[in-house]
Amino acid sequence: MSTTVKTRVFLILALTLLSLFGLFGLPKFPPTSWQDLRENFENRIKLGLDLRGGTHMVLQVQVEEAVHLECDRTVDRLTDLLRDPAHNIPFEEVRKLDSTHILIRNVPADQAGTLRSLVSDNFPGWDLGPAPGEANSYTLTMRATVAAQIRRDTMRQSIETIRRRIDALGLTEPTIAEHGRGENEILVQLPGEGDPARAKAVIQAGGQLELRLVRGGPYRTQAEALAQMGGVLPVGTELVRGRAERANPGEPQLSEVWWLLDRTPVVTGRDLRTATVGPSTRSPGRYAVHFTLSRDGAARFGPFTEANVGQRLAVVLEGRTYNAPVINSRIDDQGVIEEFSQQEAQDLALVLRAGALPASIRYLEERVVGPSLGADSIRQGFIASVLSLILVMILMLLYYKKAGINASVGLLLNLVLLLAALAYFGAVLTLPGIAGVILTIGMAVDSNVLVFERIREELRLGKAPASAVDTGFSRAFLTIIDTHVTTIVSCLFLFLFGTGPIRGFAITLTIGLLTNLVTAIYVSRTIFLWQLERAGRQAALSI
Amino acid sequence: MQILHNVNIDWLGKTKYFLAISALLLLVSGWAWYSQGGLRYGIDFRGGTVVYVRFAEMPGVDQIRAALAQRGLGNSIIQQSWDLTGASTNEVVIQLELQAEDEVEALEAGKEAILAALRGAFDRPEPNKQDFNAATPDAVAAALARRDPLGLGPAAGERYNELAEAVLTFRDRERSGLLTAFEELRQVEGINDAALAALREQFYLGRFAVRSAEIVGPRVGQQLRQQAVLATLYALAGMLVYIAFRFEWVYGAAAVAAVVHDVLITLGFFTLFNYELSLTVIAALLTLVGYSMNDTIVIFDRMRENLRLMRREPLAEIANRSINQTLSRTVLTSGLTFLVVLILFLFGGEVLRGFSFVLVVGILVGTYSSVGIAAAMVVGWANWRGRGALTGSAAGGPRKTEITDRRLATAGRR
Numbered sequence: 001m002s003t004t005v006k007t008r009v010f011l012i013l014a015l016t017l018l019s020l021f022g023l024f025g026l027p028k029f030p031p032t033s034w035q036d037l038r039e040n041f042e043n044r045i046k047l048g049l050d051l052r053g054g055t056h057m058v059l060q061v062q063v064e065e066a067v068h069l070e071c072d073r074t075v076d077r078l079t080d081l082l083r084d085p086a087h088n089i090p091f092e093e094v095r096k097l098d099s100t101h102i103l104i105r106n107v108p109a110d111q112a113g114t115l116r117s118l119v120s121d122n123f124p125g126w127d128l129g130p131a132p133g134e135a136n137s138y139t140l141t142m143r144a145t146v147a148a149q150i151r152r153d154t155m156r157q158s159i160e161t162i163r164r165r166i167d168a169l170g171l172t173e174p175t176i177a178e179h180g181r182g183e184n185e186i187l188v189q190l191p192g193e194g195d196p197a198r199a200k201a202v203i204q205a206g207g208q209l210e211l212r213l214v215r216g217g218p219y220r221t222q223a224e225a226l227a228q229m230g231g232v233l234p235v236g237t238e239l240v241r242g243r244a245e246r247a248n249p250g251e252p253q254l255s256e257v258w259w260l261l262d263r264t265p266v267v268t269g270r271d272l273r274t275a276t277v278g279p280s281t282r283s284p285g286r287y288a289v290h291f292t293l294s295r296d297g298a299a300r301f302g303p304f305t306e307a308n309v310g311q312r313l314a315v316v317l318e319g320r321t322y323n324a325p326v327i328n329s330r331i332d333d334q335g336v337i338e339e340f341s342q343q344e345a346q347d348l349a350l351v352l353r354a355g356a357l358p359a360s361i362r363y364l365e366e367r368v369v370g371p372s373l374g375a376d377s378i379r380q381g382f383i384a385s386v387l388s389l390i391l392v393m394i395l396m397l398l399y400y401k402k403a404g405i406n407a408s409v410g411l412l413l414n415l416v417l418l419l420a421a422l423a424y425f426g427a428v429l430t431l432p433g434i435a436g437v438i439l440t441i442g443m444a445v446d447s448n449v450l451v452f453e454r455i456r457e458e459l460r461l462g463k464a465p466a467s468a469v470d471t472g473f474s475r476a477f478l479t480i481i482d483t484h485v486t487t488i489v490s491c492l493f494l495f496l497f498g499t500g501p502i503r504g505f506a507i508t509l510t511i512g513l514l515t516n517l518v519t520a521i522y523v524s525r526t527i528f529l530w531q532l533e534r535a536g537r538q539a540a541l542s543i
Numbered sequence: 544m545q546i547l548h549n550v551n552i553d554w555l556g557k558t559k560y561f562l563a564i565s566a567l568l569l570l571v572s573g574w575a576w577y578s579q580g581g582l583r584y585g586i587d588f589r590g591g592t593v594v595y596v597r598f599a600e601m602p603g604v605d606q607i608r609a610a611l612a613q614r615g616l617g618n619s620i621i622q623q624s625w626d627l628t629g630a631s632t633n634e635v636v637i638q639l640e641l642q643a644e645d646e647v648e649a650l651e652a653g654k655e656a657i658l659a660a661l662r663g664a665f666d667r668p669e670p671n672k673q674d675f676n677a678a679t680p681d682a683v684a685a686a687l688a689r690r691d692p693l694g695l696g697p698a699a700g701e702r703y704n705e706l707a708e709a710v711l712t713f714r715d716r717e718r719s720g721l722l723t724a725f726e727e728l729r730q731v732e733g734i735n736d737a738a739l740a741a742l743r744e745q746f747y748l749g750r751f752a753v754r755s756a757e758i759v760g761p762r763v764g765q766q767l768r769q770q771a772v773l774a775t776l777y778a779l780a781g782m783l784v785y786i787a788f789r790f791e792w793v794y795g796a797a798a799v800a801a802v803v804h805d806v807l808i809t810l811g812f813f814t815l816f817n818y819e820l821s822l823t824v825i826a827a828l829l830t831l832v833g834y835s836m837n838d839t840i841v842i843f844d845r846m847r848e849n850l851r852l853m854r855r856e857p858l859a860e861i862a863n864r865s866i867n868q869t870l871s872r873t874v875l876t877s878g879l880t881f882l883v884v885l886i887l888f889l890f891g892g893e894v895l896r897g898f899s900f901v902l903v904v905g906i907l908v909g910t911y912s913s914v915g916i917a918a919a920m921v922v923g924w925a926n927w928r929g930r931g932a933l934t935g936s937a938a939g940g941p942r943k944t945e946i947t948d949r950r951l952a953t954a955g956r957r
Contacts (some may be wrong), residue, residue, distance in 0.1 A: 050894070053715075058763065194679065363647045366758040371711075372720025373595065373754040373894075380892035387890060388883040395879060431894055432823050438887055439830060439902075442880035446837065449879075453872040456545075479844045485785055486840065487833035490778040494829055497774035498822065505826045 005533060008526040015518075016413065019420030044423040048430035048504050051378050053371030054191040055199060058364045059162075061184045065359040066154040067099040067147050072264050074123060075102055076236075078140070081122060082115075089115055100142035102126075107136055154358045155184055161357050162186060165202045185364065194370055203361070209269035211301075214312035214324050216260035218242070225258050236263050240314070242321025259321050261314050266304050269357075271297025275349045282338050287345035289337045298333035306330040319360075381434035388441050389415070396445065400452055402542035406527045407448040410519040414444050417515035422508065430504030440512030446483065447520035450476040452543055465541040469528045477521065484513045546874065550867045554914065555859040555922055561915035565804060568908070572811020582810065585819035585897075588768045590761035592639040592653040595754040595893075599723050601633045602665055610664030611637070614656050624893035634754065634893065647760040654756055665750050674749035675742065676714070676721050683707035686745040692737030706733050710742075720752040771825045778829050779803070782836055790843055797920035798839045801912040805835045809905040818897045827901035834880070834902075835909030838873060839917040845869050846918065858925050862918040870914070877910040 025040045049056050075096050082089045092106035107115055115138065119128045125146035131137035155178065163176040171190050179185035190199055215237050219225035225239055233239065240261050271294050280286040293301055305313075305327050314324040315337050325338060393411065397404035418440060422429060455472030463471065487509070494506040532541070576582065586593050604621050611619050620638040639653040668674070673682060684707035688700055695702055713731045714722050725743050728734050759767075779799055786795035806828055818824070845865035853861055884906060888899035 363651075363758075364760040364763045366647070366651070367755070368757070369755045370715070370720055370753060372597075372715040372718075372752065375716040376719055377892055377894060380890055380895075384887045384890040388886045391882055391886070392879055395882075399875065432826055432898065435823075435826075435887060435891070435895055435898060438883055439880075442876075442883045445879050446876040449872050449876045450841065453869075453875075457868070475848075479841055482786075482789060482840045482844065483837035486782050486836045487830075489781040489785060490829040490833045493774045493778040493781060494826055497770040497777075498826070502822050502826050505823075509830070 002533060005526065005529050008522070009530070012413075012523055012526060016416065019416050022420040022423045023416070045419065046422075046426060046428045047374070047378075048428045048433065048501060049189055049191060049367075050369050050431045050501050051374045051429065051434075052191050053194060053369050053374040054189065055193045055196040056190075056365070056367040056369075057188040057196060057199075058179055058366075059186045059188065059203070059361045060364050061155055061158045061186060061357075061361050062359045063151040063154045063184050064099055067142070067150050068096075069268075070150055071096050071099050071102065071142065074126065074140070074142075076264050077122070078102070078104070078119075081118060087114065087118055089118070097139070100147050102140040103131055104138045104140060105131075105134065105136075107138065109136055112136075151184070155186075157358045158361065159186055162188065162203055166190070166199060169199065169202060171199075186361075192371070194368060196366055196368055200363075209272065210265035210316040211267050212240075212265045212314050212316055213262040213304075213308060214259055214314050215262060218257035218259055218324070220257060222258055225260060229260070233260070237261060238263050240316060240319065240321050242314070242316075242324070257321075259314055259324060261316070261321070265316070266313075267293060267297045267301050271300075277342075277345045277349045278336075280338055280340075281336075286338075287340050287342050289340065289345050289349050291335050291337065293333045293335070295333075301335075302330055302332040377431045377434075381431060381438075385434065385438050385441070388438055392441060392445055396448070400543055402531070403452055403455075403528075406524055406531075407445070407452070409527060410448060410524045411441060411444055413523055414440065414512070414515050414519040417518065418508065418512045421511045421515060425511075427507045427511070428504055429508065430501040432501045432505035433508040436505045436508030436512060439509055440516065443484075443487065443509075443513060444516045444520060447476075447480050447516060448524065450479055451520065451524065455541070455543055459541065459543070465539065466532050468541070469525070469532065473521065473525050480517070480520065484517060488513055546871055550870055552863070552867060552870075554863050554866045555919055556863075557915075558919040558923075561919065565808075565912070565916060568808045568811070569804070571815070572808050575811045575815040579814050579817075582814055583817070583819045584764075584768070585821035585824075586638065586757060586759045586764070587821045588764050588771070590650070590759045590764035592650045592657070593755075593757045594637045594654060594657050595634065595756070596637065596661060596751050597634045597719060597721050597754050598665065598751045599633070599721055599748075600750070601635075604635070606664070607635060607637070607661075610660045611657065613663075614660040616653070616656055616660060619657070624896075636893070647758060650758045650760070654758060658753065661751055662749075667747075667750065669747040672745060672747040675725075675746035676749040676752045678711070678746060680704070680707045680711050683710060683742070683746075687738065687741055690737075690741035690744065692735065692741045693733075706731075706738070709733065720754060722748055724748070767822065771822070774825065775806075775829060775832075778832060782832070786836075786840065786843075790847060793921055793924050794843050797917050797924070798836055798843065800920060801839055801917040802832050802835050802909075804916060805831065805905060805909045805912050808908045809901055812904045813897070813901060816900065818900055821897055823895065823898045824901055827898040827905070831901060831905035831909060834906060835913060838877070838910055838913035841869050841872065842866055842913060842918055843921075846921070858922050862922050866914055866918060873910060873914060877906055881906045 023041055023044055024037050025044075075094055079094045081087060082091055082094070089111045090106075090108060091104055093103075095103045095105070097103050104115070116128055119126060119140065123140070125143050127141045127143060129139055129141065131139045159176060159178060163174075166174050166176060166188070171193055173191055175187065175189035177187050179187035188199070188203070190196075193199060215234065216228070217225065219228065219239075222239055226233075237260050239258050242257055242259050272291055275289055275291045278288055278290050280288040282288075309327050309329060312324040312326050315322040323338065389411065393404070393408040396407045400407065415437070418437065421427075451472055454476045455468050458468035458471045459465065491506040491510045491513075495503055495510075498506060528541075532539075601623075604623060607621055608617070608619075611617065611621075616639065618640055620640070622636045622638075624634040624636060625632065637657055639650070639657065662668070666674070673686075675683075684700075684704045687703040687706060693702070709731050710728060713728065714720060717730075718727065722728070725739055725748070728739060728742070779802065782802075783795045783799045786798050809828070809831060813820075813824070842865055845868055846862055849861045849865050849868075853864070856864075881903070884899050884902040887895060888903050891899050
């Protein structure tokens with residue numbers, strides 16, 4: 001063997017060994033069993049959800065809710081400040097126009113300056129301007145950067161919260177990440193989870209905790225509540241459905257009741273620090289959730305509870321009133337939510353501890369693949385790959401004789417390199433990915449055919465085998481590059497726009513094309529060179 | 544062995560027949576779209592519910608339809624699945640059409656309704672027992688631990704978890720998720736009479752298993768549709784640019800036109816055979832684009848080479864020669880690739896059926912268009928502009944070709 005061929009063979013062997021190591025690990029002593037090899041292989045090739053089975057969900061966070069909430073708070077704070085004796089600015093109304101605009105109507109012209117300084121001192125994220133078409137009225141606009149920041153924070157917090165809750169379920173390798181496809185979407189993937197109901201229950205549970213002041217109720221129906229109010233709800237309140245309290249003996253047990261609550265919560269799940277389960281102090285055998293508020297929350301909650309002793313405070317979870325205990329005394333940072341069954345109390349505490357979602361979520365997409373379908377897909381994919389491989393190799397051997405061996409070696413090596421690359425990059429193999437592997441077989445054959453046909457042509461022109469091989473490879477080289485690049489271009493766009501399984505396809509096909517460049521050009525040529533050397537440069541070539 | 548050696552076919556002389564064939568194929572495609580009311584979108588693109596079910600004994604499709612109709616799901620689409628490996632027999636895909644304004648909650652309810660209908664019609668539940676074919680590892684482990692058939696005492700939790708895992712792996716991998724008799728579990732290591740009895744006591748064998756269930760909201764469908772179109776257009780544009788850069792723009796335009804032709808015809812047959820457009824099908828279409836482009840490029844490559852060698856020949860002659868010289872490669876490669884995708888179509892299972900169908904048809908059409916149409920377009924353009932247009936612009940990028948030439952020459956000498 002000449003030095004060139006030796007170097008080439010050495011490089012190829014090194015690459016092959018490296019790939020095998022990537023797929024199966026180092027051999028052990030006593031010799032590794034097939035079982036071990038198989039396990040190593042299965043550990044190294046990551047399977048996508050469609051092959052492994054599992055749940056794939058896409059959720060959308062209603063981030064605009066958080067902006068609305070901020071706006072509501074600002075309306076309340078502004079109203080308080082305007083009425084505050086320290087400022088005492090007269091006005092007709094302060095009203096939210098949309099999530100980022102507040103209208104302040106009829107402020108006397110001589111108070112404009114005071115209003116302006118009040119806003120700039122207390123609401124740094126807002127800009128004050130004249131309201132269009134109305135004298136002495138102003139619009140308060142939330143700065144775009146502030147609104148964007150709220151949306152970003154809401155999104156980040158939602159992802160964090162969902163991640164913590166899913167982690168509490170103890171599933172293996174869940175994925176919770178921002179989904180690049182649409183707006184404010186979160187991708188949740190739970191390998192091996194065949195029933196999305198449990199995960200959804202945990203994600204959904206108590207999306208949002210709010211403590212809100214009760215203005216009236218309980219009412220038996222919405223109509224009853226409206227009738228008592230004379231058909232119109234007081235400003236800044238709304239009716240919220242809730243579970244009924246346990247009926248006194250002799251009264252019928254209601255299934256649900258309605259409460260008239262303040263629209264703006266005093267504290268929300270965001271202000272919560274801890275939540276633990278303890279026995280109820282009110283009714284034996286029942287349970288209660290003890291919670292602690294953050295400093296910021298306590299600073300608001302203390303004065304509020306002090307001012308409203310004797311009133312009821314509603315605990316609202318996910319837009320439903322759980323209960324409405326009476327405020328007995330000032331509460332600073334420690335509170336209790338009473339009367340649950342043990343299971344209810346534990347779930348609530350878990351949800352509260354994991355943090356409430358800062359905004360509600362909607363499900364956009366949900367795909368569940370059972371483990372049996374995944375297993376069948378793997379089997380079918382395997383059968384199809386092996387059949388194609390065998391068939392292609394047989395035909396190549398028939399058509400190109402010895403050169404067919406060359407092509408077959410290249411094909412097999414290509415598959416090994418492809419799988420090893422998948423393992424090294426940690427890429428995920430999906431069902432379309434397997435199709436990508438099968439197509440790679442087709443593409444690899446194409447390169448071989450291009451080269452071999454060219455060599456045949458050169459031989460027909462009467463060239464010596466060695467120079468025919470040389471010209472064949474160099475002539476086919478550019479064509480091979482062209483065909484590969486065009487396919488890689490389409491894979492690139494598939495990768496950019498596709499999701500999950502499709503990306504798997506784009507990745508495997510791209511890697512397959514790249515490894516094919518190695519095998520169809522470098523490896524195949526080496527084999528030819530080696531053959532030519534062994535047979536003597538003028539001997540006929542079997543092709 | 545050699546095929547198609549030294550062929551001398553006047554391809555360009557038959558251009559008008561090829562054009563007639565293409566026109567016919569395009570007409571058939573157009574008719575297919577028209578008669579089917581356009582492309583059929585799968586749930587990826589229009590939103591909806593799909594439940595994929597495997598039965599122990601396949602009921603008639605009519606029976607399934609009747610069962611669904613009882614729950615007000617009469618408009619659902621039921622498709623039977625098939626596969627040469629036999630893995631997909633006894634399986635149906637049930638789809639619910641998305642109603643206008645439906646949100647995901649409604650789709651979810653649709654899925655539950657389908658399952659309830661199937662359970663009502665085909666399942667024979669036994670009182671106080673769970674369906675083993677729908678059981679989770681936790682449920683099986685708990686059931687085993689409750690009876691403790693191996694007499695391991697209270698500390699046996701871990702052992703039963705493993706056993707439950709093994710039992711369900713057997714159910715899913717060896718029995719495709721559907722056990723028809725508890726006796727089959729004897730093949731699982733660690734299962735004895737007592738364990739079987741414990742399972743029998745607490746489980747019954749459901750007559751069907753849900754293989755997968757998908758719910759796609761309408762908005763997601765819209766997004767995905769948009770992205771699919773963008774991906775395809777960008778991919779085509781990307782290739783056009785690459786070929787224009789490597790050859791001349793007229794080659795790029797001809798190649799892209801040929802590929803568009805292939806995609807349209809393939810989609811026509813796709814619709815004709817009642818397949819639905821899904822994300823994987825888009826992937827197949829893009830692969831087809833790449834493939835068909837390959838075939839065309841190989842011929843163009845040869846034309847470029849021959850254009851330099853045969854300066855005095857008419858362009859049509861050069862194109863003919865190039866097609867003929869590469870014909871054996873074209874036939875061999877296309878034939879092999881066709882076999883490969885045919886195997887995928889026959890053995891790849893229901894999930895990849897649409898995907899492989901596109902490639903089976905696409906490779907045939909793509910090969911045909913590369914040979915019959917693509918080169919003819921370049922020649923037609925050159926004849927219309929005068930031949931100088933082509934060689935002239937070939938001289939417009941002479942440095943590139945010369946460098947290639949020199950590189951080839953040196954490579955040849957090595």
